[in-house]
Amino acid sequence: MALLSPSDDLFDSILMADDRFHVEGYREGFEEGTRQGMIEGRNHGRLHGAKLSAEVSFYHGFALTWKYLLQNSEDVKARKRLKAVESLDGLIQKFPYEDPQYENLQEDMERVRAKFRQVCSLLNVAVDFREYVSGSAGMAF
């Protein structure tokens, strides 16, 4: 191995200092960036989770209530309606909508919405819950 000349040595230490300052700055920046990113992400995510959950929970309450209202009815029409309502309830129960990392979140959401529209038409209810039916939310940045 060749010995380093003094000038090489000096050059090395300059480079090292250069690197050290960058790393020190990086460390401080990383800490602050993590802090800010966590807060921004959390606030943003909270709104998304709230919107989706409010919508699904609405359908859930709606379906359950109709189930209780229809289940003692005898006529044929009611039985058909009950079946649709129970199927909507079943879809929602299997849907882990509280998990932002669930891979079929969007697909399942669309399925639930479609089922809800079908239920509404069977019940002769006007779908004036447009605030829900139109929006679809992104799950990532």
Add this chain to the structure above:
Amino acid sequence: MSWVKALPSSDDVFDEDVDEISLHNKEWRCNMEKRAKDGYRDGMDAGKEASLQIGFNLGYREGAVQMKTIGQLKGIVSALQCWCRSQPSRISELSLITELLRRVDQHEQDLVEAMRKAQERPPPSVSEVAGDLEDLGVDRSGDREGSGCCGKDGDSDGCRKDGEMECCAQDKDQSRSSVRMCSSSFFQTSESLEQLLQSCVELVAEMGLPEELTFHIQQLRYA
């Protein structure tokens, strides 16, 4: 950045004109400050990138849990409203239901509005969130002794994965912190959820509707 000032001062190898030395020192310090600032900016970007999605996922769960009960209650009262409209004998009860629905709707809007305000508010000071970051285990992951993986751009991916894993492993801590969030005065609304549930239970009983429905609404209190 106090450490920038801790630079080696004029006891150099060069024993020449002092002015020249101080000039060199100035230039050196200026360069190093620039290096540190560049590093800070790079670190800031990497830190944000590493934490945004983790924060999003945490917030998403909190938001989803928080809207569950009020969302269901709104669905229940809406269904009652639709049902009453289709029953000629129930028309007189419609105004009671519509009034309850308005209150439930207001409560829901208040909750969302509080979240939106929180989003617009500037981030709190370091000390306030330090606890949260500790809970999540995402602070400076792997960044030790300057030779950690975060020192090099190519490895910043590895850092993020580390952070996520730690985050998932501490799910319990997350829910603890979310409870703390929800119980703070942050999300106060004009009327309590408890009152709304009670009003709904009373209405269902008054209308002589199935007991299962009453039971279900009562269960929502503990959801």
